[in-house]
Amino acid sequence: MRARDLVADYPVVTLDTPVLEAARLMAEQDLPGIIVRGDDQLTILPGTETLRLAVPRYIMDDPALSRVVDEGHADRFLGSLGNRTVREALPQERRELPVTDPDATVVELAALMARTRSPLVAIVEQGRLLGAVTLQALLDRMLET
């Protein structure tokens, strides 16, 4: 079994998509992350990163500080995302991207997910995006659930 047997259509956003729209897409379709079409390569915005922009720096450093923040404000904290874009939400550090080609084996997909900690691998063939393989799809096929 290869990635081409497991790949499925997957939503794609651009660097200029509002991060709130990306978050909405993930919430509605129950996605663990989203594929981002960059200027010259694909990347992945992990679900856990979508809300990061809405969290003030001092709370990111010490979450317990949010206890002292006015609770009404906390409930509206997504408002602070405004029109900020996926470009701003993407992790800054250079990292290995969970992107491979349709010939990847299931072991290779599992290794890529474990190493990049991404439950989502984009499958690209000669520069063309075919879709993604999710951890869920991989587990379902391997365990035949």
Next chain:
Amino acid sequence: MRARDLVADYPVVTLDTPVLEAARLMAEQDLPGIIVRGDDQLTILPGTETLRLAVPRYIMDDPALSRVVDEGHADRFLGSLGNRTVREALPQERRELPVTDPDATVVELAALMARTRSPLVAIVEQGRLLGAVTLQALLDRMLET
């Protein structure tokens, strides 16, 4: 809104649960990870870590090497999990755990998910596990999808 308003029942395994059983639970219930009751604390086994034990070290280091592995073997790679346990599958490095108490605000939950890269936060009150808040539940409530 606080963690106590978002927390929901969540499956828990022990350190001695076979990792294959944990993987099956995640696949069947579409979970991003699972809560593990440890000897003296709770921890989280991220979904992306479940398959790591089944991946030979040389492929983990260089996934492309899996291309040269016999494909039939690759398809049966989960078999190599045998009776290996959740204890063996847990990440070795010490890391901040995505665990907090029911008074955590939504901003605090978001910060914890972003910092630990976990789409799952366990909620504990005075040593008792109440359940978990998932990124999905948090997004759903914040975006009212």
